[in-house]
Amino acid sequence: MKNLIVASTSTIYNGNYLDYLTDALTEFFSETDEILFIPYARPGGISHDQYTEKASKAFEKLNKKVVGLHSFQDPVKAIKEAKGIFTGGGNTFVLVSSLYKNQVMESLREAIFNGTPYLGTSAGSNICGVSMKTTNDMPIVYPPSFKTLGVIPFNVNPHYLDPNPSSEHMGETRETRIKEFHTQNNIPVVGLREGSWLRVNGSSIVLEGEHNARIFKQGKDPVEVATSTSLSQLTL
């Protein structure tokens, strides 16, 4: 049975890495002492080792050991044998390219369908959707496909940002970008604000955290849904 936390961000304003998720993660990873960390998204370009060290420090507080997927000779086997998986944020194009290059996209999908607890933050959440076409990241590398895990039946937009009425910047708002997405695609999109996450249990998907989420469907006006709302019915 699928078992995921799909979080908008790893870190909220004025918080430390993963701190706001401590209670949720204690329960979520209660059946394992070791977490397989996928460091491929390399935020700010840091190395796989540096990134794994950062995740390790955060999980020390929960008495969990963290091992980096890059340290295994056989990453497919590592994913199959993992008792818990965490994919951190960074650049979604780099992450998806690395998942394909290391041929682990399919085994990661299988592990999630087989019930391995999976935590994603930011880019690690983007890949849970049908495609990575609603990432905010810069396309710094060309991945072989924008198709991602598809373990939830819609896309997410992490770090969802409301328009700033006092902004003088003329670049597109997040809402405009998602509207453009829907001129080319019919997959629903959940705008997940920082501090929100999706809790997936089998076919149940529930919005958690302190904020509303903004739901975008092709040809419809966006709607706000409150925390604790079920999004299980959000499909095409």
Place this chain on the structure above:
Amino acid sequence: MKNLIVASTSTIYNGNYLDYLTDALTEFFSETDEILFIPYARPGGISHDQYTEKASKAFEKLNKKVVGLHSFQDPVKAIKEAKGIFTGGGNTFVLVSSLYKNQVMESLREAIFNGTPYLGTSAGSNICGVSMKTTNDMPIVYPPSFKTLGVIPFNVNPHYLDPNPSSEHMGETRETRIKEFHTQNNIPVVGLREGSWLRVNGSSIVLEGEHNARIFKQGKDPVEVATSTSLSQLTL
């Protein structure tokens, strides 16, 4: 001899479409009464006709007729015969996909090298660089390549935005994103603020408009350059 205006944005805050460029465009397009408009980027998902109408209205003030590339049966011939070309902003992924789909990327590059005056704004400027890997846009379609016109020897980041010190948003700043680009690529990047443009004349490239630009090179700290600075030497 190459002859381009590569602008950060079509519209500045509190301004009308292309208004801030009126003086520059009057001189730039002085040798033609008709401008070929490439409406492929479809900002906000508007149709090619709607977008061409918008460009037409702006150029009416300069007594120029605007014709949309989508209205030609043979777009390659239209580009070859054009006396002036304008590619508007919108979504760079949609623009690049359409340029490849309609097989005009190469003929557009040739026209520019042959001296056809070319105006780009936003996405239309992104494609002047070596690749589209420094666009801010959402990857709503999968283009066959991120390679673009390469009529300037570096990349641009249009709508360049300085970090907002009062922001509580935890998404990456523009500078962080470009730093991530340089972990994967060695092409220099010019962060073009809204109101700035590059004036290309043959091998001469000069920063115009009221703002500084921010120059990013792999392995170096970013530097600010003042308007009127030559960027002709900005190569690998």
